[in-house]
Amino acid sequence: MAVERTFVMVKPGGVERGLAGEVIRRFEQRGYGLRGAKLVKVSTKLAKEHYAEHKERPFFGELIEGLTRSPVMALVFEGESVVKVARTMIGATNPVDSAPGTIRGDLATEMGENIVHGSDSPASAKREIALWFDKSELVKK
DSSP states (O other): OOOOEEEEEEEEEHHHHHHHHHHHHHHHHHHHHOOOEEOOOOHHHHHHTTGGGGTTTTTTTHHHHHHHSSSSEEEEEEEEHHHHHHHHHOOOOOOOSSSSSSSHHHHHEEEEEEEEEESSHHHHHHHHHHHOOOOOSSOOO
């Protein structure tokens, strides 16, 4: 297995509820290294770039509105199989379907407020990290 990086974002609802530290704790407790972290007030432009694959979907406007309503915590974690493990740790998109022990299963109750985003593949992780962070902002091991 290769060491890789992934992008995780604590969405506005999670930041508003003070859950950014809990999300970071869970990843660090699992053994993943935090390589980037910043609180960001998301512009409409950045939100549209982030969710570009959904631009034709009827809920696109709601995604943009939700992401730009208040700050998010943008994070980069590094470690073995971190992309796949992060998705498992985060849980199903709909918190109702998320298992207890996952971030969404423990901390979220509805689809529109599912607390956190995580890259779904190494390719999307690379794209999302580049979108949210300059290389100079990331810490090397």
